[in-house]
Amino acid sequence: MTQSFRLGVAGLGTVGAAVVRMIARRAEALAAATGREIRVTAVSSRDRTRDRGLDMAGVTWFDDPVALAGSGEVDCVVELIGGSEGAAKAVVEAAIAAGKHVVTANKALLARHGAALAKAAEERGVALAFEASAAGGIPVVKALREGLPGNAVSRVYGILNGTCNYILTRMELEGLTFEDCLKDAQALGYAEADPTFDIEGFDTAHKLAILTSLAFGTEIDADGVSVEGISAIQPLDLTMAKELGYRIKLLGVAQLSDGGVEQRVHPTMVPKSSSIAQVMGVTNAVTIDADAVGELTLIGPGAGGEATASAVVADIADVAARIVRPTFGRPTTRLRPASRVEMQRHEGGYYIRLTVHDRPGVAAGVATRMAERDISLESILQRRTESAASQDPRGRSGRPVPLVLITYAATEGTIRAALEAIAADGLLAEAPQLIRIERE
């Protein structure tokens, strides 16, 4: 057997510890698959005293992860520190500069500094592999980069954040409010103490930016993602979605449009019969629309120590087998510049929930403002509670009641202009709720 492949693992949290255990547990299979023995020879973490239950015999400990990156005992640095700046960035840069391969699960780092790091890796002829950074345990990087080279991709979209999908699932199935579900998610460890990064869509946006680059061969452009989270979703929206044949999911969507690429993260109505609508709880899913395969959907775990380690180890095995692919699927000089399509130009169906004053002519007023802008309505639903109707049989109370519209395809700019006109008419008791519809 040829020389063994030596790993330096920087970061021994849940994922790091799982990687170290997996490399040991799967030693025979990994050697058979790659033709080399794979060994962890060095590790680094903040807390040396913590017992992680790992066999550290023959493993060198580094207090400084950057020193690990430069160590002569390491062929490949596995960066599992996290965060787009600080130690994680320093380690990856140092590893590449020292001519070592890098495997990382760090989506923030890739999203922010992927272009520069890919260029550096390319110049040094080393791998910068990141399967775990896009959809945790789902091998979607492989699918996009290696599984579909014969295809022109037109759209990639997915449920990329388990916390949000868990919350939306419970809101739907149990009729709970967003706030109650978030509390439960925190208690169960599915959401952080500060959940902003997950629930406001930023985590999804980082992952989406990575998928976009792979799908369209474009430079990574995390700042070009339009981001909207799930905190404004109300139980009524889930009820209405169900009634109209949809489910609400937080999707990241990247789509060819007008010669550019739309990148957007927002709560989305998806047809209840679609594959993606079936994905419940913390599970993730990605659907790829491409000219030759049509539709391809991958469903699996988006997070968790073992699942993330699975993706990290797949990258390690590739590099151990001496497979070094261009980071984003093609040389950095052949990536096309990101060409943004702003949300105003997005075209699609919309769910619009207005809170209007209950009085004659309101629905007609709303419909007129839509018609003036050539927005066609697929459905219009006005429903008062029975008690309100019995108290006010003629519908002139002026009290706030919901009015839900489903539009056919229209641009976001047109929809927003119509809503502004409706607001200016004094018809609205509250700011409107607007949820985009994504068709299969």
Added chain:
Amino acid sequence: MTQSFRLGVAGLGTVGAAVVRMIARRAEALAAATGREIRVTAVSSRDRTRDRGLDMAGVTWFDDPVALAGSGEVDCVVELIGGSEGAAKAVVEAAIAAGKHVVTANKALLARHGAALAKAAEERGVALAFEASAAGGIPVVKALREGLPGNAVSRVYGILNGTCNYILTRMELEGLTFEDCLKDAQALGYAEADPTFDIEGFDTAHKLAILTSLAFGTEIDADGVSVEGISAIQPLDLTMAKELGYRIKLLGVAQLSDGGVEQRVHPTMVPKSSSIAQVMGVTNAVTIDADAVGELTLIGPGAGGEATASAVVADIADVAARIVRPTFGRPTTRLRPASRVEMQRHEGGYYIRLTVHDRPGVAAGVATRMAERDISLESILQRRTESAASQDPRGRSGRPVPLVLITYAATEGTIRAALEAIAADGLLAEAPQLIRIERE
């Protein structure tokens, strides 16, 4: 740019023609991804005169595909002739003997001669790639072989034949008989004139044998697959499935069990809420159960010229990028011998539809025979039509009526012994219908 990568395409049917077109259409992207220009330099097919709408400038035509395989103008032979023997086998053997890489979509060839061909390819140091042979356009070979090396797989199962899934979907949604759906499938081109290979499960068995080898690192063993098709499924079974919370799918299942691997193809009851149950029409799907990722499901097109070409071209791109992996994921000497677990030892839940004589004590007699063998019943459903009940209010007509049992986990041997005893008791008016239940 380095030397171009020259393809010889043997077989210009739907898939072959799609591959030739795709290589041309995606020339820029393929060159960017692989670092080399990829060109079709030679083709071979039975009928030279047919107009396939392909640009054949600079392409050498071979009447004899084996001559193509030996041509000095070819670096990689793409075998799309089909069939486990004859020309397809001869071409692949000749190509390997001549030191050329091989990409094939031929599941029958792999299932029957995969072991010998993999050994030959290994000895010559060439690739034998077959992504298209397992699930058409779904990149499941990559997922199993390259996406999950850190995982121990415990089960892989899937809908691997679009014809069968199309027929079952229509039977379920429209209440049609098997025969009517088959006729429609033939008229629409989803089923062959002689549909035996698809509907009796042999196509699924070939694909399953390939997945088994990749999932468990075992020698391919197509003869070890227990095969049962869908031709005996009746509309009543689909109605009962629905009522009991299941759908019926033709599944291929490979599962670790008793130290060996069960390989089985049969109509299967899957829980209606499972990912695989959502897969309707000609679409295929594969679910992988593995220790680190838990459950991973891939859904996509299992057949069709463009979708199959997509998988073929992914393999071509790998080989063009000089990536030569062991055929079945590890060197042939490190594949474990197939260790069969016979169906008699399969343990699982069963749907049993008996046709019994409508008279007192029948249900009790059946239940007793089950209880004698420690088979626990989850449900027992006896339902007569209303008209039968009104004509015969005391239930003593002796006419044949259905009696449906759902069992908890039991071995197939025990179930069959109980059914033999029930038959010997003279309780049955027809042979029993037995459908295995697969849990998530």
